[in-house]
Amino acid sequence: xxxANRLADGRAVFFTEDGDWSPDLARVLVANEDAIDDxxxxxxxxxxxxxxxxxxxxxxxxxxxxxxxxxxKPLMQTTGPTVRPDLGYQTGTNWE
Amino acid sequence: xxxxxxxxxxIVGARVAEFRDQVNRRLKGELTEEEFRPLxxxxxxxxxxxxxxxxxxxxxxxxxxxxxxxxxxxxxxxxKGYGHFTTRQNIQYNWPKLVETPDILxxxxxxxxxxIQTSGNCIRNVTTDQFAGATAEEIxxxxxxxxxxxxxxxxxxEFSFLPRKFKIAITGAEKxxxxxxxxxxxxxxxxxxxxxxxxxxxxGGGMGRTPVIAKTIRDFLxxxxxxxxxxxxxxxxxxxxNRDNKYKARIKILVDAxxxxxxxxxxxxxxxxxxxxxxxxxxxxxxRIRSYFAxxxxxxxxxxxxxxxxxxxxxxxxxxxxxxxxxxxxxxxxVAVTISLKPxxxxxxxxxxxxxxxxxxxxxxxxxxxxxxxxxxxxILPHVAWRDLADLWTAxxxxxxxFANAGLxxxxxxxxxxxxxxxxxxxxxPLAQELSNRFADLTRLEDVGPLKIKISGCINSCGHHxxxxxxxLGVDRRGVENYQILLGGSGEEDATKAELLGPGFGADEIAxxxxxxxxxxxxIREEDEHFLAxxxxxxxxxxxxxxxxxx
Ligand code: SF4
Numbered sequence: 001x002x003x004a005n006r007l008a009d010g011r012a013v014f015f016t017e018d019g020d021w022s023p024d025l026a027r028v029l030v031a032n033e034d035a036i037d038d039x040x041x042x043x044x045x046x047x048x049x050x051x052x053x054x055x056x057x058x059x060x061x062x063x064x065x066x067x068x069x070x071x072x073k074p075l076m077q078t079t080g081p082t083v084r085p086d087l088g089y090q091t092g093t094n095w096e
Numbered sequence: 097x098x099x100x101x102x103x104x105x106x107i108v109g110a111r112v113a114e115f116r117d118q119v120n121r122r123l124k125g126e127l128t129e130e131e132f133r134p135l136x137x138x139x140x141x142x143x144x145x146x147x148x149x150x151x152x153x154x155x156x157x158x159x160x161x162x163x164x165x166x167x168x169x170x171x172x173x174x175x176k177g178y179g180h181f182t183t184r185q186n187i188q189y190n191w192p193k194l195v196e197t198p199d200i201l202x203x204x205x206x207x208x209x210x211x212i213q214t215s216g217n218c219i220r221n222v223t224t225d226q227f228a229g230a231t232a233e234e235i236x237x238x239x240x241x242x243x244x245x246x247x248x249x250x251x252x253x254e255f256s257f258l259p260r261k262f263k264i265a266i267t268g269a270e271k272x273x274x275x276x277x278x279x280x281x282x283x284x285x286x287x288x289x290x291x292x293x294x295x296x297x298x299x300g301g302g303m304g305r306t307p308v309i310a311k312t313i314r315d316f317l318x319x320x321x322x323x324x325x326x327x328x329x330x331x332x333x334x335x336x337x338n339r340d341n342k343y344k345a346r347i348k349i350l351v352d353a354x355x356x357x358x359x360x361x362x363x364x365x366x367x368x369x370x371x372x373x374x375x376x377x378x379x380x381x382x383x384r385i386r387s388y389f390a391x392x393x394x395x396x397x398x399x400x401x402x403x404x405x406x407x408x409x410x411x412x413x414x415x416x417x418x419x420x421x422x423x424x425x426x427x428x429x430x431v432a433v434t435i436s437l438k439p440x441x442x443x444x445x446x447x448x449x450x451x452x453x454x455x456x457x458x459x460x461x462x463x464x465x466x467x468x469x470x471x472x473x474x475x476i477l478p479h480v481a482w483r484d485l486a487d488l489w490t491a492x493x494x495x496x497x498x499f500a501n502a503g504l505x506x507x508x509x510x511x512x513x514x515x516x517x518x519x520x521x522x523x524x525x526p527l528a529q530e531l532s533n534r535f536a537d538l539t540r541l542e543d544v545g546p547l548k549i550k551i552s553g554c555i556n557s558c559g560h561h562x563x564x565x566x567x568x569l570g571v572d573r574r575g576v577e578n579y580q581i582l583l584g585g586s587g588e589e590d591a592t593k594a595e596l597l598g599p600g601f602g603a604d605e606i607a608x609x610x611x612x613x614x615x616x617x618x619x620i621r622e623e624d625e626h627f628l629a630x631x632x633x634x635x636x637x638x639x640x641x642x643x644x645x646x647x
Contacts, residue, residue, distance in 0.1 A: 005147075007194065008123070008193060008195060009193040009194065010144070010146070010148040010193075010194065011146065011147060012145060050125040053143065054143065072572070073145065073518070076145055076514055080146050082515055082526060083523075084443075084515075087191075088146060
């Protein structure tokens with residue numbers, strides 16, 4: 001999967017199946033090694049158009065449904081700070 | 097406190113306008129991220145895991161009540177209702193939007209604050225004793241020199257692109273509450289043979305992956321020569337510091353490579369060439385800056401008050417707070433009060449907008465409108481009359497700010513860690529919360545006594561784990577959070593590096609292990625012996641045995 005931060009507010013977002021960005025893991029594109037380069041090219045176009053920054057391909061954990069990032073840091077980005085569940089994506093409301 | 101002159105206003109105002117233009121150009125796509133990144137960092141704006149983070153400088157940890165009120169307003173209007181006070185005596189906001197950052201900087205400029213030089217390879221905010229200007233122990237108010245250094249180092253063209261970031265700390269008292277020996281340059285105020293003021297100068301301290309305690313390169317530098325001597329040190333470093341490898345770029349590596357004696361020799365040689373050039377501040381200018389820090393005219397009062405005694409007799413928390421959270425003041429009948437930002441289960445250093453506003457109001461009412469930030473992530477009211485303590489504490493306690501744990505085991509330093517920081521390996525805050533919950537009971541807290549736990553989420557050591565009596569370092573062990581324990585560090589005048597005890601522990605067991613360390617201490621301590629003294633007496637063996645033997 002591919003993660004980035006939105007330029008305007010820095011919020012962590014993931015590249016989606018339909019070629020957009022979202023914090024919603026259910027929509028996130030999961031590509032195998034062959035397909036990830038093409039996906040990354042598509043994602044990087046959004047860096048060119050100044051929608052997102054820090055675009056990065058990361059390992060996915062596909063044993064869960066939906067798939068989620070395999071490593072701690074991007075996993076943290078899917079929720080927000082664990083110590084303020086009232087503020088991050090956990091709340092599901094004050095983000096978009 | 098210091099008031100901006102025309103020149104200060106002009107440069108800070110110009111920077112806000114410049115950054116507003118840069119942000120607009122970035123949002124329109126006229127600047128690439130690569131071009132913009134160094135520009136935003138020069139204005140204290142980082143990109144973290146979930147959002148941007150703005151680091152605002154609080155020069156030598158001193159705030160007026162109006163400034164604190166403004167910080168509260170920024171938290172409420174532009175952020176999510178809170179700010180995080182750091183070990184650098186600064187404040188960080190965790191959720192600013194890029195487009196609003198210029199407005200935030202303007203709000204700061206309106207109260208004579210900014211975020212310049214809170215990032216990058218330049219001289220950062222000078223830090224000092226949180227009790228400066230109040231403590232009976234000091235030779236002089238170190239903020240006078242902090243301000244002189246601030247003016248000299250702000251946008252100094254020669255020192256804007258150093259090999260690496262550069263941190264200076266200064267203490268006016270022999271008792272070191274500013275961790276000066278852990279800084280690139282540490283200054284300790286002293287008196288010379290004729291009673292004249294001056295400084296012991298230390299260089300090459302620092303934490304990070306190579307912890308080093310600073311070494312003295314001059315026992316006594318007369319006060320008038322402060323800036324020329326600092327400039328000589330910076331020149332030697334700027335010329336010879338390693339610019340190829342950022343892990344070897346701090347001054348501590350240079351001092352270690354050539355030796356402190358050689359570094360001192362080169363500094364002295366450089367200084368000889370420049371000490372009579374117009375670098376140093378004339379006596380009249382020092383006097384002018386001193387006048388901004390003139391001690392408030394406090395009346396000599398009784399250090400006894402019936403209302404204080406009555407509340408202490410019926411409220412154990414207040415009684416403990418009087419003991420733990422007040423510090424003797426120069427003027428009899430007054431104290432400096434530490435407001436703990438470490439309630440049981442709380443996030444160390446976080447304060448909400450309404451808490452900040454309350455503290456600002458209480459500063460006006462009880463502390464001459466003066467507030468300080470300590471590197472231990474608490475707030476201080478430096479000039480409080482003893483007779484006001486019952487009312488003050490009652491107001492603080494009503495807002496969750498009355499905890500009597502200053503200097504005790506739950507007064508934990510913790511960096512933001514993996515909850516916020518993009519460099520982190522592990523979370524710091526949840527561990528601090530867990531530990532402070534386990535030591536929430538006042539009797540237990542006081543029984544354990546003075547004990548400094550310091551937690552960093554990675555080797556960058558923002559949580560000062562190398563200087564912790566108990567230091568905890570978060571590492572990434574094959575993708576899983578893991579915590580190493582270090583024991584026996586000190587950030588004070590008797591500075592020592594904490595030693596790694598052994599292999600790390602998982603997130604689910606580290607709090608138990610820390611409790612075990614403390615249990616060993618309680619078991620071995622001799623009468624009234626503090627943790628650090630006990631550790632120094634017995635060494636790591638009994639702790640190792642308890643933590644690893646069974647495994
Ligand atoms: S110590 Fe590491 S994790 Fe903690 S704030 Fe500093 S850089 Fe981030």
